[in-house]
Amino acid sequence: MSSQLSVTPLHTWHKEHGARMAEFAGYDMPIQYTSIVAEHQATRQAAGVFDISHMGRLRFDGGRADQLLDHLLTRRVVDMQTGQVRYSLVCNEEAGILDDVLVSCLESPSGKNYFLLVVNASNRAKIVRWLQPHLADYPDVEFHDVTDSTAMIAVQGPKALEICKPLLPTSALSLGYYRAKVTEQMSKPCIVSRTGYTGEDGLELIVKAEDANRVWENIMLAGRNLGVQAVGLAARDTLRLEAGMPLYGHELDESIDLYQAGLGFACNLKDRTFIGSEVLALKSKAELKTKRIGLVLEGRRAARQGADVLDSDGRVVGQVTSGSFSPTMDKPIAMAFVDAAAANPEIALDVDIRGTKVSASIVSLPFYKRTESI
Secondary structure: OOOOOEOOOOHHHHHHOOOEEEEEOOEEEEEEOOOHHHHHHHHHHOEEEEEOOOOEEEEEEOOOHHHHHHHHEOOOOOOOOOOEEEEEEEEOOOOOEEEEEEEEEEEOOOOOEEEEEEEOHHHHHHHHHHHHHHHHOOOOOEEEEOOOOEEEEEEEOOOHHHHHOOOOOHHHHOOOOOEEEEEEEOOEEEEEEOOOOOOOOEEEEEEEHHHHHHHHHHHHHHOOOOOEEEEOHHHHHHHHHHOOOOOEOOOEOOOOOOOOOOOHHHOOOOOOOOOOHHHHHHHOOOOOOEEEEEEEEOOOOOOOOOOEEEOOOOOEEEEEEEEEEEOOOOEEEEEEEEEHHHOOOOOOEEEEEOOEEEEEEEEOOOOOOOOOOO
16 A cells, blocks of 8 residues: 555454455545445345545534535525535536535534535545635634544445444434434444435444444444445445446536536526526526436446447447446446437447447436335
8 A cells, every 4th residue: 555545544444354455536445345246236235334434524614604605515505404415516617517515504512503515535635725715705614624533434225224223313313315413323423414325225424533443343233134244435336326326537527517417406596696606507598518328238348437429320429437337237337428419218329348339228317226215
Protein backbone atom coordinates (compact mmCIF):
# COMPACT_ATOMS: atom_id res chain seq x y z
CA MET A 1 0.00 0.00 0.00
CA SER A 2 1.27 3.43 -0.88
CA SER A 3 2.02 5.62 2.12
CA GLN A 4 0.06 8.33 0.33
CA LEU A 5 -3.24 6.47 0.63
CA SER A 6 -5.70 7.25 3.39
CA VAL A 7 -7.30 4.44 5.38
CA THR A 8 -10.67 4.13 7.08
CA PRO A 9 -11.05 3.23 10.77
CA LEU A 10 -11.98 -0.31 9.63
CA HIS A 11 -8.87 -0.85 7.51
CA THR A 12 -7.25 -3.34 9.89
CA TRP A 13 -10.45 -5.42 10.04
CA HIS A 14 -10.56 -5.67 6.25
CA LYS A 15 -6.94 -6.80 6.06
CA GLU A 16 -7.38 -9.35 8.85
CA HIS A 17 -10.41 -10.85 7.11
CA GLY A 18 -8.71 -11.41 3.78
CA ALA A 19 -10.08 -8.50 1.76
CA ARG A 20 -8.41 -7.77 -1.54
CA MET A 21 -7.46 -4.12 -1.15
CA ALA A 22 -6.95 -1.47 -3.83
CA GLU A 23 -6.78 2.28 -4.20
CA PHE A 24 -10.10 4.09 -4.59
CA ALA A 25 -10.49 7.88 -4.37
CA GLY A 26 -7.24 8.17 -2.44
CA TYR A 27 -8.14 5.42 0.07
CA ASP A 28 -6.94 1.85 0.48
CA MET A 29 -10.33 0.14 0.25
CA PRO A 30 -11.67 -3.43 0.27
CA ILE A 31 -12.62 -4.45 -3.28
CA GLN A 32 -13.86 -7.93 -2.38
CA TYR A 33 -13.60 -10.49 0.40
CA THR A 34 -14.84 -13.67 -1.32
CA SER A 35 -16.28 -13.23 -4.81
CA ILE A 36 -18.15 -10.32 -6.35
CA VAL A 37 -21.13 -12.52 -7.22
CA ALA A 38 -21.33 -14.06 -3.72
CA GLU A 39 -21.23 -10.63 -2.05
CA HIS A 40 -23.75 -9.23 -4.55
CA GLN A 41 -26.18 -12.11 -4.00
CA ALA A 42 -25.78 -11.95 -0.22
CA THR A 43 -26.96 -8.32 -0.38
CA ARG A 44 -29.91 -9.14 -2.64
CA GLN A 45 -30.97 -12.19 -0.60
CA ALA A 46 -29.96 -11.40 2.99
CA ALA A 47 -27.73 -8.43 3.88
CA GLY A 48 -24.39 -6.92 3.01
CA VAL A 49 -22.28 -4.70 5.25
CA PHE A 50 -20.23 -2.00 3.52
CA ASP A 51 -17.46 0.25 4.80
CA ILE A 52 -18.28 3.58 3.14
CA SER A 53 -16.17 5.70 5.49
CA HIS A 54 -14.33 7.11 2.47
CA MET A 55 -17.43 9.17 1.62
CA GLY A 56 -17.10 12.81 2.69
CA ARG A 57 -19.18 14.06 5.61
CA LEU A 58 -19.57 17.83 5.89
CA ARG A 59 -21.45 19.45 8.78
CA PHE A 60 -23.11 22.87 8.76
CA ASP A 61 -24.34 24.56 11.97
CA GLY A 62 -26.00 27.91 12.50
CA GLY A 63 -29.29 29.66 11.91
CA ARG A 64 -28.62 30.31 8.21
CA ALA A 65 -27.13 26.94 7.33
CA ASP A 66 -30.33 26.08 5.47
CA GLN A 67 -30.08 29.29 3.42
CA LEU A 68 -26.45 28.61 2.50
CA LEU A 69 -27.24 25.08 1.33
CA ASP A 70 -30.37 26.26 -0.48
CA HIS A 71 -28.08 28.56 -2.47
CA LEU A 72 -25.69 25.71 -3.31
CA LEU A 73 -27.95 22.72 -3.99
CA THR A 74 -30.44 21.94 -6.73
CA ARG A 75 -33.01 20.70 -4.20
CA ARG A 76 -34.82 23.07 -1.86
CA VAL A 77 -33.35 23.01 1.66
CA VAL A 78 -35.09 25.84 3.54
CA ASP A 79 -38.30 23.80 3.88
CA MET A 80 -36.62 20.62 5.14
CA GLN A 81 -38.03 19.23 8.36
CA THR A 82 -35.95 17.64 11.11
CA GLY A 83 -35.15 14.09 10.08
CA GLN A 84 -35.53 14.63 6.34
CA VAL A 85 -32.91 13.46 3.85
CA ARG A 86 -32.83 14.65 0.24
CA TYR A 87 -30.84 13.58 -2.80
CA SER A 88 -29.45 16.63 -4.56
CA LEU A 89 -26.78 17.87 -6.91
CA VAL A 90 -24.14 20.55 -6.64
CA CYS A 91 -23.70 22.47 -9.90
CA ASN A 92 -21.33 25.09 -11.24
CA GLU A 93 -22.55 28.32 -12.83
CA GLU A 94 -22.88 26.56 -16.20
CA ALA A 95 -25.06 23.83 -14.60
CA GLY A 96 -22.35 21.18 -14.93
CA ILE A 97 -22.53 18.65 -12.10
CA LEU A 98 -19.83 19.04 -9.44
CA ASP A 99 -21.20 16.19 -7.35
CA ASP A 100 -24.34 14.35 -6.29
CA VAL A 101 -24.97 14.44 -2.56
CA LEU A 102 -27.31 13.55 0.26
CA VAL A 103 -28.32 16.40 2.56
CA SER A 104 -29.85 15.61 5.97
CA CYS A 105 -31.54 17.92 8.47
CA LEU A 106 -30.67 16.57 11.91
CA GLU A 107 -31.26 17.46 15.53
CA SER A 108 -28.34 17.24 17.95
CA PRO A 109 -28.80 15.79 21.47
CA SER A 110 -28.87 19.37 22.74
CA GLY A 111 -31.90 20.11 20.55
CA LYS A 112 -30.20 22.23 17.88
CA ASN A 113 -30.72 21.58 14.18
CA TYR A 114 -27.79 21.15 11.83
CA PHE A 115 -27.23 19.85 8.31
CA LEU A 116 -25.01 17.04 7.12
CA LEU A 117 -23.87 16.76 3.53
CA VAL A 118 -22.55 13.38 2.35
CA VAL A 119 -20.40 13.80 -0.77
CA ASN A 120 -18.48 11.42 -3.00
CA ALA A 121 -15.00 10.53 -1.80
CA SER A 122 -13.41 11.53 -5.10
CA ASN A 123 -15.03 14.98 -4.90
CA ARG A 124 -14.60 15.78 -1.22
CA ALA A 125 -11.53 18.02 -1.60
CA LYS A 126 -13.04 19.74 -4.64
CA ILE A 127 -16.32 20.45 -2.86
CA VAL A 128 -14.58 21.74 0.28
CA ARG A 129 -12.49 24.13 -1.85
CA TRP A 130 -15.56 25.20 -3.80
CA LEU A 131 -17.46 25.89 -0.57
CA GLN A 132 -14.94 28.35 0.85
CA PRO A 133 -15.96 31.58 -0.94
CA HIS A 134 -19.64 30.81 -0.32
CA LEU A 135 -19.00 30.19 3.37
CA ALA A 136 -17.45 33.65 3.53
CA ASP A 137 -20.86 35.10 2.62
CA TYR A 138 -22.41 33.33 5.62
CA PRO A 139 -20.02 34.08 8.50
CA ASP A 140 -22.59 32.92 11.05
CA VAL A 141 -22.55 29.37 9.62
CA GLU A 142 -20.03 26.97 11.15
CA PHE A 143 -18.57 24.44 8.75
CA HIS A 144 -16.74 21.28 9.81
CA ASP A 145 -15.39 18.48 7.66
CA VAL A 146 -16.07 15.55 10.02
CA THR A 147 -14.99 12.81 7.60
CA ASP A 148 -11.80 11.81 9.43
CA SER A 149 -13.36 11.86 12.90
CA THR A 150 -16.22 9.56 11.89
CA ALA A 151 -16.90 6.30 10.08
CA MET A 152 -19.81 5.32 7.86
CA ILE A 153 -21.24 1.81 7.57
CA ALA A 154 -24.07 0.65 5.31
CA VAL A 155 -26.25 -2.38 6.07
CA GLN A 156 -28.25 -3.23 2.97
CA GLY A 157 -30.60 -6.03 2.00
CA PRO A 158 -33.97 -7.61 2.84
CA LYS A 159 -32.74 -8.69 6.29
CA ALA A 160 -30.87 -5.45 7.09
CA LEU A 161 -33.44 -4.11 9.56
CA GLU A 162 -33.86 -7.48 11.23
CA ILE A 163 -30.10 -7.63 11.77
CA CYS A 164 -30.03 -4.12 13.23
CA LYS A 165 -33.05 -4.72 15.49
CA PRO A 166 -31.04 -5.72 18.60
CA LEU A 167 -28.51 -2.94 18.00
CA LEU A 168 -30.64 0.20 17.60
CA PRO A 169 -33.58 1.87 19.35
CA THR A 170 -37.04 1.19 17.90
CA SER A 171 -37.28 4.84 16.80
CA ALA A 172 -34.26 4.35 14.51
CA LEU A 173 -35.60 1.11 13.05
CA SER A 174 -38.99 2.66 12.27
CA LEU A 175 -37.60 5.50 10.17
CA GLY A 176 -39.29 6.07 6.83
CA TYR A 177 -37.36 6.00 3.56
CA TYR A 178 -35.00 8.98 3.25
CA ARG A 179 -35.35 9.83 6.92
CA ALA A 180 -32.53 10.11 9.45
CA LYS A 181 -32.09 10.42 13.19
CA VAL A 182 -29.36 11.15 15.72
CA THR A 183 -29.53 8.24 18.15
CA GLU A 184 -27.26 5.69 19.87
CA GLN A 185 -25.79 2.29 19.07
CA MET A 186 -25.11 0.43 22.32
CA SER A 187 -24.88 3.76 24.23
CA LYS A 188 -22.53 5.32 21.65
CA PRO A 189 -23.65 8.29 19.49
CA CYS A 190 -24.82 7.30 16.03
CA ILE A 191 -26.61 8.88 13.07
CA VAL A 192 -28.93 6.42 11.34
CA SER A 193 -30.50 7.05 7.92
CA ARG A 194 -32.84 4.89 5.84
CA THR A 195 -30.80 5.31 2.69
CA GLY A 196 -28.49 3.27 0.49
CA TYR A 197 -26.83 2.75 -2.87
CA THR A 198 -27.83 -0.81 -3.71
CA GLY A 199 -31.51 -0.80 -4.66
CA GLU A 200 -32.29 -2.65 -1.43
CA ASP A 201 -33.81 -1.46 1.81
CA GLY A 202 -31.37 -0.80 4.61
CA LEU A 203 -29.63 1.67 6.87
CA GLU A 204 -26.51 3.79 6.81
CA LEU A 205 -24.81 4.50 10.14
CA ILE A 206 -22.38 7.29 10.96
CA VAL A 207 -20.41 6.74 14.17
CA LYS A 208 -17.28 8.12 15.80
CA ALA A 209 -14.10 6.74 14.26
CA GLU A 210 -13.08 5.12 17.54
CA ASP A 211 -16.41 3.26 17.75
CA ALA A 212 -16.35 1.95 14.17
CA ASN A 213 -14.83 -1.47 14.81
CA ARG A 214 -17.17 -2.24 17.68
CA VAL A 215 -20.24 -1.23 15.68
CA TRP A 216 -19.06 -3.24 12.66
CA GLU A 217 -18.43 -6.32 14.81
CA ASN A 218 -21.85 -5.92 16.47
CA ILE A 219 -23.52 -5.93 13.05
CA MET A 220 -21.58 -8.99 11.87
CA LEU A 221 -22.42 -10.81 15.09
CA ALA A 222 -26.11 -9.89 14.97
CA GLY A 223 -26.33 -11.15 11.38
CA ARG A 224 -24.24 -14.29 11.70
CA ASN A 225 -27.29 -16.58 11.44
CA LEU A 226 -29.09 -14.41 8.89
CA GLY A 227 -26.63 -14.60 6.00
CA VAL A 228 -24.85 -11.29 6.56
CA GLN A 229 -21.66 -10.79 4.59
CA ALA A 230 -19.03 -8.08 4.38
CA VAL A 231 -19.15 -6.56 0.89
CA GLY A 232 -16.45 -4.71 -1.02
CA LEU A 233 -16.60 -1.91 -3.54
CA ALA A 234 -16.77 -4.23 -6.57
CA ALA A 235 -20.16 -5.68 -5.60
CA ARG A 236 -21.31 -2.25 -4.46
CA ASP A 237 -20.78 -1.16 -8.05
CA THR A 238 -22.73 -4.06 -9.60
CA LEU A 239 -25.55 -3.48 -7.11
CA ARG A 240 -25.83 0.24 -7.87
CA LEU A 241 -25.65 -0.45 -11.62
CA GLU A 242 -28.57 -2.89 -11.40
CA ALA A 243 -30.45 -0.22 -9.43
CA GLY A 244 -29.79 2.31 -12.23
CA MET A 245 -28.02 4.69 -9.85
CA PRO A 246 -25.51 7.12 -11.38
CA LEU A 247 -21.87 7.20 -10.32
CA TYR A 248 -19.79 10.35 -10.45
CA GLY A 249 -17.12 10.09 -13.12
CA HIS A 250 -19.35 7.76 -15.13
CA GLU A 251 -22.92 9.07 -15.47
CA LEU A 252 -22.16 12.41 -13.83
CA ASP A 253 -19.46 15.04 -14.35
CA GLU A 254 -19.07 18.74 -15.09
CA SER A 255 -19.85 18.25 -18.80
CA ILE A 256 -23.25 16.69 -18.00
CA ASP A 257 -26.37 18.45 -16.78
CA LEU A 258 -28.95 16.81 -14.56
CA TYR A 259 -31.63 16.64 -17.26
CA GLN A 260 -29.35 14.63 -19.55
CA ALA A 261 -28.70 12.33 -16.63
CA GLY A 262 -32.43 11.81 -16.06
CA LEU A 263 -32.33 13.51 -12.67
CA GLY A 264 -34.88 16.24 -13.18
CA PHE A 265 -36.65 15.13 -9.99
CA ALA A 266 -33.63 16.38 -8.03
CA CYS A 267 -34.06 19.99 -9.17
CA ASN A 268 -36.47 22.52 -7.64
CA LEU A 269 -36.56 25.62 -9.83
CA LYS A 270 -39.82 27.21 -8.71
CA ASP A 271 -39.58 30.39 -6.60
CA ARG A 272 -35.85 30.11 -5.89
CA THR A 273 -32.42 30.72 -7.33
CA PHE A 274 -29.25 28.74 -6.73
CA ILE A 275 -25.90 28.33 -8.44
CA GLY A 276 -26.62 27.12 -11.97
CA SER A 277 -30.37 27.70 -11.74
CA GLU A 278 -30.55 30.20 -14.61
CA VAL A 279 -28.94 27.77 -17.04
CA LEU A 280 -31.00 24.87 -15.69
CA ALA A 281 -34.21 26.87 -16.17
CA LEU A 282 -33.36 27.18 -19.87
CA LYS A 283 -32.36 23.53 -20.15
CA SER A 284 -35.59 22.43 -18.49
CA LYS A 285 -37.51 23.84 -21.46
CA ALA A 286 -35.15 22.68 -24.20
CA GLU A 287 -35.23 19.39 -26.04
CA LEU A 288 -32.66 16.90 -24.80
CA LYS A 289 -29.88 16.17 -27.27
CA THR A 290 -28.59 13.17 -25.33
CA LYS A 291 -30.23 10.83 -22.84
CA ARG A 292 -29.13 8.29 -20.27
CA ILE A 293 -30.47 4.85 -21.12
CA GLY A 294 -30.26 1.27 -19.90
CA LEU A 295 -29.00 -1.50 -22.19
CA VAL A 296 -29.20 -5.28 -21.95
CA LEU A 297 -26.61 -6.99 -24.14
CA GLU A 298 -26.73 -10.35 -25.87
CA GLY A 299 -24.19 -13.00 -24.93
CA ARG A 300 -22.03 -12.95 -21.81
CA ARG A 301 -19.48 -10.21 -22.48
CA ALA A 302 -19.83 -6.98 -20.52
CA ALA A 303 -19.35 -3.56 -22.09
CA ARG A 304 -17.11 -1.15 -20.22
CA GLN A 305 -17.05 2.62 -19.86
CA GLY A 306 -16.19 4.30 -23.16
CA ALA A 307 -17.46 1.54 -25.46
CA ASP A 308 -19.23 2.98 -28.51
CA VAL A 309 -22.96 2.51 -28.99
CA LEU A 310 -23.80 2.08 -32.70
CA ASP A 311 -27.00 2.32 -34.72
CA SER A 312 -27.98 -0.18 -37.43
CA ASP A 313 -25.86 1.72 -39.97
CA GLY A 314 -22.78 1.43 -37.77
CA ARG A 315 -22.76 5.11 -36.81
CA VAL A 316 -21.65 6.02 -33.31
CA VAL A 317 -24.68 7.37 -31.44
CA GLY A 318 -23.34 7.27 -27.89
CA GLN A 319 -20.99 5.79 -25.31
CA VAL A 320 -21.35 3.34 -22.47
CA THR A 321 -20.79 4.98 -19.07
CA SER A 322 -21.04 1.90 -16.83
CA GLY A 323 -21.25 -1.77 -17.70
CA SER A 324 -20.99 -5.12 -15.98
CA PHE A 325 -22.37 -8.63 -15.94
CA SER A 326 -25.52 -8.58 -13.79
CA PRO A 327 -25.54 -11.40 -11.21
CA THR A 328 -29.27 -10.90 -10.61
CA MET A 329 -30.34 -10.87 -14.26
CA ASP A 330 -27.60 -13.25 -15.44
CA LYS A 331 -26.98 -10.95 -18.40
CA PRO A 332 -24.58 -8.12 -19.29
CA ILE A 333 -26.11 -4.69 -18.60
CA ALA A 334 -24.92 -1.15 -19.16
CA MET A 335 -25.90 2.47 -18.86
CA ALA A 336 -25.05 4.81 -21.71
CA PHE A 337 -25.54 8.32 -23.01
CA VAL A 338 -26.93 8.27 -26.55
CA ASP A 339 -28.33 10.77 -29.03
CA ALA A 340 -31.95 11.47 -28.12
CA ALA A 341 -33.12 10.16 -31.50
CA ALA A 342 -31.48 6.80 -30.72
CA ALA A 343 -33.04 6.51 -27.25
CA ASN A 344 -35.98 4.57 -28.61
CA PRO A 345 -36.59 0.95 -27.58
CA GLU A 346 -37.72 0.17 -31.14
CA ILE A 347 -34.34 1.14 -32.60
CA ALA A 348 -31.76 -1.65 -32.97
CA LEU A 349 -28.46 -0.81 -31.31
CA ASP A 350 -25.07 -2.50 -31.04
CA VAL A 351 -22.22 -1.99 -28.61
CA ASP A 352 -18.65 -2.19 -29.86
CA ILE A 353 -16.80 -4.44 -27.40
CA ARG A 354 -13.13 -4.41 -28.42
CA GLY A 355 -13.95 -4.48 -32.12
CA THR A 356 -16.90 -6.89 -31.90
CA LYS A 357 -20.45 -5.67 -32.44
CA VAL A 358 -22.81 -7.00 -29.77
CA SER A 359 -26.58 -6.51 -30.07
CA ALA A 360 -28.18 -4.48 -27.29
CA SER A 361 -31.76 -3.69 -26.31
CA ILE A 362 -32.90 -0.51 -24.59
CA VAL A 363 -34.72 -1.16 -21.30
CA SER A 364 -36.21 1.11 -18.67
CA LEU A 365 -34.12 2.00 -15.65
CA PRO A 366 -33.65 0.66 -13.07
CA PHE A 367 -32.72 -2.82 -14.26
CA TYR A 368 -33.61 -4.20 -10.84
CA LYS A 369 -36.33 -3.10 -8.46
CA ARG A 370 -37.10 -4.89 -5.21
CA THR A 371 -40.63 -6.19 -4.93
CA GLU A 372 -41.34 -5.51 -1.27
CA SER A 373 -42.49 -2.05 -0.25
CA ILE A 374 -40.76 0.06 2.36
